[in-house]
Amino acid sequence: MDIRKIYTDCGALLEGHFLLSSGNHSNFYLQSAKVLEEPKIAEKLAQALAQEIQKAKLGAETICSPALGGILAGYELARALGVRFIFTERVQGAMVLRRGFSVKEGEKILICEDIITTGGSAMEAKACVESLGAKVVGFASLANRGICERGLKPTHKGACKLPNLPFFALADFNFEMYPPETCPLCQHSKPIKPGSRGN
Template sequence: MLNREEILKIFTDTEAMLTGHFRLTSGKHSDRYFQCAQVLQYPRYCEILCRELAERYQGTKIDTVIGPAMGGITISYEVARILGARSLFTERENGLMTLRRGFTIQPGEKILVVEDVITTGGSVMEVIKLVRSAGGDVVGAGVLVDRSNGQVDLGVRTEALLVTSVVTYEPEDCPLCKEGIPAVKPGSRKA
């Protein structure tokens, strides 16, 4: 098993952990941002991290791994490959999380939901709701980075490789905004 320092080193070496002034998907602001695409662009690191996540679910029956686009696609594929499962991803259509591209979930199908980073857990909770509405059985959630310091309750067993506390601010209370530092939105969705 990788320890915290080894995981942090991977994120640091790949410049996936950024500092500055960021507007998060949740709408909140922060002085740190995890851009997991930076680490996932290296297949060797992607495999190392996803293997670590998959090993935490060894012995659990998993038919399918699913993650929200964009952050969860590569993780879903790699974790599914390691587990010998099927890989799916969800997309937003008219603001709603959906299955597209002919993807279906069978009643009772054992599904692991994965994501790159959670702050509020909103996207993962939307995927869990979608899976359940299709009749799937969510066996757990796996994330590379939990920015909530373990405070987000997804309602299922949750495994995170890196659990960290990152300060977030409501925009109106953000000290970086008050200093006049422009906020950037490095993620995949527009706020």
């Protein structure tokens, strides 16, 4: 499956000057919402991701996604795996579990995002469900910005915030990213902030 082609064909691979959730700037942005607006494509991607996860036999009982970007990807993954789906959301800056959702002591949870950059939002969701007694067994995303390492036994370095738990993604998108103070794109334009935390 050519994930880059799918993103391109759906108009989800954007080029310009973007402020990422990590605070860095980039000339490319992945707008997964444009891919996930087509249910058949969303289902196809989730099934491909589910196949990789099933091979690992992690025994995940529930998929949890941080709102808002991860909800569609997480729901479709849960459907493909035949497990429960919940999501966390920010309230006054803190990630919480609301809407009647709950977790059991020791419940095995896989955190799913649409895109993992540094893994910051995924880690907030992890901290939330683990504070309630659940156990996070891994992470998944449709796309990986290439900062974090995919695999069953990843060794994360640098800016990646994920722990060394299994991390599954369909493709790596290794785009240049720049700290705002040294961003060459800023010489020509101001960055825009797309996605769930911006416009």
